[in-house]
Amino acid sequence: MLIVQKYGGTSVMNCDRIQNVANKVAKCAQKGNSLVVVVSAMSGVTDEILGYGHHFTPLPNEREMDMALSSGERITAALLSIALNNMGLKAKSLSGRKAGIKTDSVHTKARIKYIDTTYMRKLLSEGYIVVAAGFQGVDENGEVTTLGRGGSDLSAVAIAGALGADTCEIYSDVDGVYTTDPRIESKAKKIEKISYDEMLELASMGAKVLLNRSVELAKKWNVKLYAKSSFSEDVGTLITGEDNIMEKPIVSGIALNKNQARVSLYGVSDTPGIASHLFNTLANANINVDMIVQTVGRDGKTNLDFTVPKDELEKAKLCLATYKDATLEFDTEVAIVSIVGVGMKSHSGVAAKAFKALADENINIMMISTSEIKVSVLVDIKYAELSVRILHSIYELDK
Structure with missing residues (x-):
């Protein structure tokens, strides 16, 4: 071999x-x-x-x-x-x-x-x-x-x-991929098999076992991928195609990304192409943008909120310096918490269940983004780990 x-x-x-x-x-x-x-x-x-x-x-x-x-x-x-x-x-x-x-x-x-x-x-x-x-x-x-x-x-x-x-x-x-970071939730369980798509979402949202670009490439080349520990003989976690996984849980894991900063632009001219110009400027500087929310303001103005990695915030500030007609605010005390699972494709109410659980603990959601197998929320960083534990529990990932 x-x-x-x-x-x-x-x-x-x-x-x-x-x-x-x-x-x-x-x-x-x-x-x-x-x-x-x-x-x-x-x-x-x-x-x-x-x-x-x-x-x-x-x-x-x-x-x-x-x-x-x-x-x-x-x-x-x-x-x-x-x-x-x-x-x-x-x-x-x-x-x-x-x-x-x-x-x-x-x-x-x-x-x-x-x-x-x-x-x-x-x-x-x-x-x-x-x-x-x-x-x-x-x-x-x-x-x-x-x-x-x-x-x-x-x-x-x-x-x-x-x-x-x-x-x-x-x-x-670490000896494989867990339902969440065991340092945050001691009840986290190791996953025996996980799909490329689920691992890609977990990796992109902060799970540090594998880099998201490596998972994307493994899927493209159909590389049989294992996450193992250097300090044990454990078989680890197999990252493979969805077809190779018999039982597909609704939620496979909860990811936490603390390396995020929120950028808010208030009073930007509400004209066609403004978002295109803004995000092309950031893309040309190789700045990764995650969540984006645009709200209509008043008198021909609009507001834009989005997140970037903390270590790219200084570059983002330089890019945004040209928007002199807008009010700029930056917040580094935020984190993204994500729910990931291929089973979400065929089940409704997954997001609503998460929103209710966080609301019951008086945790405010600042921004939301979704994909076919992921729901992400932006919360105050002081509630980030609590949010992970709450979501891990309500989806019974400790069982």
Whole structure:
């Protein structure tokens, strides 16, 4: 079998843990499997490098930050390769460039365009364990790019898809996908199987087990994806197609995203194309907008409310500086709580049940957004975790 494994920052945070990973990799290789191992930077290293960059300016040059940030994964890859070679195994570490990962030119959040697998296939045919630095690639000009926070997941899934791997295993410090964050709700249960679409919604709304872009890519390539723990032999959670899940619960999980800021524009000119111009401006700055609410004001004016990630708020403020006729307000003390489940497609009243439960606890809902399998609400951050526990209980996810 050809297996792609990815190990996150907590799994490789020091030499002892890198040795633990080496032991797991060796055990898998000794069963006759071919292996590509994708690694993150050691826990805390990426934040440390970001801190260095922000020492000089709140908005450091993104090309230079990519040069700095990409070093963390390369260090881990080389150290793991050293450990494996010391155990008598053939291993070779590769940067994103050597792994053939080609991206667009959007620094700090690049998208993978394709992967040239020629060199990796050559190494695998020669019996090497390939150890690839995650989170990075190069654009058409050879410039180093990074894929954004959690991008090592994306690297692993993309490599698995490009190589036609039998399975892709994502290792972290948790042993699978839970109905909600166990640190918030102790009654959270591990999910044995979950659909790509449900996992995509949970990941996009704050569940940190997998990056949403990696789930999207896994669905596209039909990659058999597992979420496992580096510190146990548990089988973890299988992320698969909806057709492979016999019983589809109405609600599978509750997600919480605290990395959100609310932006409010009051008194914008109510003319055709104003929303298009505003959100195109944000899109051109690569700012992700989630919830959007527009209300009609008075005297030819309108009001717009939307949410953006907190770490993109400063860029959003720069984009909105041109709207001098509007009143701008920003609120970072908010969070998005989401209910996710494929069973919602065929059941009514799911949202109403949530709204009533929150109202009974005097929790005010500021904004609402929905999809076929998700209902999200924006609430005051001080009520965020309480909201998660309430919703987890009313949908009986602890049973």
